[in-house]
Amino acid sequence: MAKKEYAFYPGCSSQLKASASNYLTSTNSMCQALDVKLTEIPDWNCCGASIGYAEGGELPRHVLNARNFALAEAHLPGKEIVATCAACWLGARESKDRLGAGSQLLADTNEALKEAGLHYKGETSIRHMVEVLIEDLGYDALKAPVVKPLEGIKFAGYVGCQTNRPFGIVGESFENPVYLDKLVETVGGEAVPYDQKVTCCGGALAFSEPDKSQKQIRDIVESAYDHGAEMIVTPCPLCQANVEIYQSEINKKQGTKFNMPVLYYSQLMTVAYGGSAKEAGLDGQLIHAAKLEEIAKK
């Protein structure tokens, strides 16, 4: 039997051939090494993301999340839900908080859920994968399986917004969270001091307001270079995508020469745990993480 078991909520971007498919690949490899069993919530749906508010309003957004809760309660009773996506976790946690026992919002939610033949009891809890790693397993347990320490690689730990605010990881500061740096050090890498660690990448506005967002992204990448980092590491799929994908655009428009790999913590851990480049989803990088690939090949 696995050491820990959870109801898994991968989210839209962490599906095969979706924008964070390498997050999914590396999460599965990492969890295998840590003996953590993830069982996908059957037929889970989108959380509404942070941009869903404009058309989705309040109740429809909560109903979306409550459907996932209800499915987890029915099919995976007693299991906590774990999300890997920052926005899924945030959206679900917000709904969980708002749908308090006895509230009108909960009653309305269940009235809507009835249309899909479901009922939300309010039992399940929702965690982020980072919480599972730090709180349920702990840094010592995360260090134990390391067979290829990421020695000699300097990482800028880019925490971003949504795993950090408004909920954050218990015991961490909103302005200077250190868990990601500690994760990097746990697997043998070097975490450089990084002043843009909680700067917003623009989020969904990377699509609708590209110039404003690319100014944010430029700050994030530039500061990583300034602090001597060779790679950026993040827990959020939208941070990863925005900060990696738009570097070429920024180069084109602003004459910079950015070429900074942006990885997930789960990719670092998979490589450190002896996984192959493929198992770590390194073939999913637009900007290749050559130094990490070399370690994986060793």
Place this chain on the structure above:
Amino acid sequence: MSEQAVTRYTNDFLREVEKNVEEGHWVKMCMQCGVCSGSCPLGSAWAHPPQEIFMMIRAGKREEVLSSDSMWMCTSCYNCIVRCPRKLPITHIMHGLANYAHRLGLAPKNQPTRQFAKMFWDNLVQKGRVNELKLSLGLYFKDGFVQGIKNALAMQSIGLGMMKARRLNPFELFGGHACKDQKGIQAMLRKAREIEDRKKGYTA
């Protein structure tokens, strides 16, 4: 202070916001310190930063607030929430105001984030999960076919890179990621919208 005295200083728009806007009952608690405005990553892009929006609501400036593109600058970074000395859920209030303005038809028509947000929601409702390819193409082509081709060409190398990295699937155009119980999802969302519309007085 008697209830009557309080009511005298509460204008109609503030009352409307308190009743209909998500977390709107917090608006009167703003103490005008401006930490939210100074903390916003897109702060300089707001015609009226959050602190000003709160004061405008309290001054009864309904038209100016609801037709402003300010709230649409929110990136959902939650900086303002964690820094507000009075713990106002500012991000949610801004989302709530944007939603309210959008549903009343008062939000600026061609505001790009408004357009993208609607596309995003309509996209996810179809299959229960987001179709990233259709969403991107929808955004490129929102201003017509010619502009769409231009936008798509400008992003071509990124798109090809994503396909090569197996993070974008061209076949998403013909189906793609989906929930099984799409009918159930659509029915529950219809019901949820019906309840919300009734409570907030949206007509359509």
